[in-house]
Amino acid sequence: MFRRIYSFVYNLFNKPNYDWPEEDQYNPLEKLSEVEPYFWEKKSLSEMNDTEWELLCDGCGKCCLAKRDAEDKQSVEFTNVACRMLDLNNCRCKIYEHRKKVIHDCIKIDIGVIKEVPRWLPKTCAYWLLYNDKKLPVWHPLITNNIETVHEAGVSVKNRAISESDVKNIEKHIVNWDDL
Ligand code: SF4
Numbered sequence: 001m002f003r004r005i006y007s008f009v010y011n012l013f014n015k016p017n018y019d020w021p022e023e024d025q026y027n028p029l030e031k032l033s034e035v036e037p038y039f040w041e042k043k044s045l046s047e048m049n050d051t052e053w054e055l056l057c058d059g060c061g062k063c064c065l066a067k068r069d070a071e072d073k074q075s076v077e078f079t080n081v082a083c084r085m086l087d088l089n090n091c092r093c094k095i096y097e098h099r100k101k102v103i104h105d106c107i108k109i110d111i112g113v114i115k116e117v118p119r120w121l122p123k124t125c126a127y128w129l130l131y132n133d134k135k136l137p138v139w140h141p142l143i144t145n146n147i148e149t150v151h152e153a154g155v156s157v158k159n160r161a162i163s164e165s166d167v168k169n170i171e172k173h174i175v176n177w178d179d180l
């Protein structure tokens with residue numbers, strides 16, 4: 001079963017009653033002044049506070065793609081089908097603060113999710129990289145101090161994903177990108 005499709009079908013028949021405005025595009029790097037410089041090199045994931053944890057996300061949007069266990073259960077198949085709440089221009093959630101009230105199966109990323117086997121997070125994900133003692137990539141916004149570099153490096157879903165609202169047959173959308 002595709003993880004994100006369940007809530008799509010659910011929401012078709014259970015129209016969510018919400019009138020929140022979509023969140024303005026914000027720059028998470030504005031919070032850099034609140035944290036210790038290069039905190040990701042000094043702290044383990046479990047030692048990070050909420051601000052540091054959120055700053056680690058590079059904004060690629062790949063965790064918001066529908067995916068499922070492969071038949072052999074040894075790997076995960078990704079699609080290019082994004083949650084309908086993902087802004088396909090900036091690859092950020094439109095309703096991040098209250099997403100669980102609208103998308104009931106949206107999963108909060110914690111250590112347990114990072115450790116999942118087979119791997120559910122893309123191999124470029126900063127949480128997965130740090131958990132596996134790897135460095136942040138050169139295009140990561142924390143390294144470049146620029147939230148656009150994840151898109152410029154071609155590792156976000158920008159210009160590659162389609163909203164689940166526009167998909168008829170998800171089986172035709174399984175992808176095998178190098179950065180998944
Ligand atoms: S895959 Fe990882 S880095 Fe990319 S948006 Fe999701 S949590 Fe952030």
Ligand code: SF4
Pocket residue numbers: 063064083084085086087092093094095096099100103106107
């Ligand atoms: S609700 Fe937001 S964070 Fe959750 S899967 Fe959808 S776009 Fe991603």
